[in-house]
Amino acid sequence: MYNAFFGFKESPFSLSPDPTFLYRSPQHEEALANLIYGVQSRKGFIVLTGEVGTGKTTMLECLRDFLETQFIEFAFIFNSRINADQFFEMIAYDLDLRCNRSSKTEVLFALNHLLIQQANENRTTVLIVDEAHNLDWDVLEEIRLLGNLENRRGKLLQIVLAGQPELDRKLDAPNLRQLKQRIVLRCSLRPFREEETVAYINSRLEKAGMRDQTVFPIELLLEIHVRSQGIPRVINAICDNLLLTTFAAEQYTATLEMLDEVCQDMRLEWPGRHGRTRTSSRYTQESFDHPSIFTRGD
Numbered sequence: 001m002y003n004a005f006f007g008f009k010e011s012p013f014s015l016s017p018d019p020t021f022l023y024r025s026p027q028h029e030e031a032l033a034n035l036i037y038g039v040q041s042r043k044g045f046i047v048l049t050g051e052v053g054t055g056k057t058t059m060l061e062c063l064r065d066f067l068e069t070q071f072i073e074f075a076f077i078f079n080s081r082i083n084a085d086q087f088f089e090m091i092a093y094d095l096d097l098r099c100n101r102s103s104k105t106e107v108l109f110a111l112n113h114l115l116i117q118q119a120n121e122n123r124t125t126v127l128i129v130d131e132a133h134n135l136d137w138d139v140l141e142e143i144r145l146l147g148n149l150e151n152r153r154g155k156l157l158q159i160v161l162a163g164q165p166e167l168d169r170k171l172d173a174p175n176l177r178q179l180k181q182r183i184v185l186r187c188s189l190r191p192f193r194e195e196e197t198v199a200y201i202n203s204r205l206e207k208a209g210m211r212d213q214t215v216f217p218i219e220l221l222l223e224i225h226v227r228s229q230g231i232p233r234v235i236n237a238i239c240d241n242l243l244l245t246t247f248a249a250e251q252y253t254a255t256l257e258m259l260d261e262v263c264q265d266m267r268l269e270w271p272g273r274h275g276r277t278r279t280s281s282r283y284t285q286e287s288f289d290h291p292s293i294f295t296r297g298d
């Protein structure tokens with residue numbers, strides 16, 4: 001709605017996990033490098049964890065792009081609230097297995113055939129499961145068994161499990177001990193630090209077509225960091241609403257009052273919201289020249 005007003009080519013703060021807007025924070029860079037390395041080196045199980053909205057699905061979408069450019073076959077299961085039959089059906093569908101997709105035996109047979117064929121051509125095959133913390137125990141058990149398939153060069157199927165931190169706890173269960181032992185790479189995503197939040201917002205604005213942005217002054221960026229607690233999804237939601245509010249006011253710069261309004265509409269809570277005093281920032285002293293920003297409490 002506000003894109004033309006601000007001169008954006010695209011919405012800068014969409015909530016979709018779009019790799020074209022990727023901001024390569026050191027941890028996202030490392031997670032992606034790990035995912036790619038894990039797949040290429042045929043390590044078997046790779047686990048990616050992180051709180052809601054920290055960028056897990058975005059990382060998987062980047063991995064998907066990589067696999068596509070390398071012509072590596074993969075199945076991407078993003079709905080994890082499925083039973084074992086649906087799990088095999090989805091794999092068969094994604095890998096385009098020619099068999100009766102509702103028969104587990106047939107799917108396993110066709111899958112095995114594909115994996116061996118790929119391995120003979122010195123290629124690997126990947127299974128990606130997002131929201132893996134929701135997986136039923138029996139589906140996890142099927143995944144563990146798929147992870148057993150190997151030839152002399154390594155695992156035939158590389159399995160990437162991404163999910164919320166509960167996934168780690170689930171993998172600690174005694175019945176999953178064997179699966180846990182096979183996890184060769186683990187990465188986790190945490191919320192952004194202050195300077196990353198600032199760089200992230202600037203990077204999204206730049207990718208949308210606004211270089212050296214002046215819509216969000218530095219003190220506002222720092223306040224967005226506090227209120228979003230550095231969670232990319234929350235940052236996006238705040239910034240999107242803030243741009244809309246700024247546009248509606250026919251202004252080119254967002255203000256703290258607008259941010260307050262947006263946070264109230266979003267019913268946003270953050271630590272220290274009630275009577276907070278601000279802790280020190282790595283940024284310029286200038287930030288402190290606006291005391292109203294940092295001492296408000298309601």
Ligand SMILES: Nc1ncnc2c1ncn2[C@@H]1O[C@H](COP(=O)(O)OP(=O)(O)O)[C@@H](O)[C@H]1O
Nearest residue numbers: 015017022023052053054055056057058232233
């Ligand atoms: N490194 C990043 N670069 C660009 N956008 C990101 C990054 N990390 C997260 N996001 C954005 O934050 C939002 C939430 O990310 P998502 O991958 O859906 O999180 P999760 O799967 O962990 O819940 C999405 O809009 C996504 O584009």
Ligand SMILES: [Mg+2]
Nearest residue numbers: 056057058130
């Ligand atoms: Mg996700």
